[in-house]
Amino acid sequence: MSTTPANVASLTGERKNGVAALELRNVHTFYGHIHAIKGVSLRVDQGEIVTLIGANGAGKTTTLRTISGIQQPREGQVLLNGQRIDRLPPHRIVEMGICQSP
Numbered sequence: 501m502s503t504t505p506a507n508v509a510s511l512t513g514e515r516k517n518g519v520a521a522l523e524l525r526n527v528h529t530f531y532g533h534i535h536a537i538k539g540v541s542l543r544v545d546q547g548e549i550v551t552l553i554g555a556n557g558a559g560k561t562t563t564l565r566t567i568s569g570i571q572q573p574r575e576g577q578v579l580l581n582g583q584r585i586d587r588l589p590p591h592r593i594v595e596m597g598i599c600q601s602p
C-alpha cells in the first residue's frame with residue numbers, strides 16, 4: 501500500500517510517543533488462502549487524520565474491515581487506545597467508538 505509523504509511518519513509510528521488512538525501492528529488478513537494484507541502497521545494519534553492510498557486491490561478495504569472486526573487478522577494486532585480489539589466482534593468495536601462512513 502502506498503502512502504503520501506505527509507503521513508509516512510504516522511504510518512510508521514516514528515513521530516510520537518505514548519498510546520496511539522488507533523494502532524495496527526504487523527497485521528495479516530486472509531480470505532481463505534488469499535493473503536490480502538501482508539504486515540500492515542499504522543498509527544493514528546488523537547486528533548490526527550490519516551489517509552490510506554493505494555491501487556485497486558492493494559488492501560484498503562480489507563484494512564478497514566480488519567479494524568472494524570469484519571475480518572479477523574490471522575497475525576498481528578489492532579489496538580484502540582492501547583487495548584486490543586482484533587478478537588472482538590464488530591458490534592463491540594462499534595460500541596467502543598469505531599464506525600465507518602462511506
Ligand SMILES: Nc1ncnc2c1ncn2[C@@H]1O[C@H](COP(=O)(O)OP(=O)(O)OP(=O)(O)O)[C@@H](O)[C@H]1O
Pocket residue numbers: 531534535536537554555556557558559560561562563
Ligand atoms: N471477498 C474476497 N474474497 C477473496 N479475495 C478478496 C475478497 N475481497 C478482496 N479480496 C482480495 O484481497 C486483496 C485486497 O483487496 P481490497 O478489496 O482490500 O483492496 P482495495 O485496496 O480496497 O481495492 P479497491 O481500490 O479496488 O477498492 C485483493 O487481492 C482482492 O482481490
Ligand SMILES: [Mg+2]
Pocket residue numbers: 560561562
Ligand atoms: Mg476497496
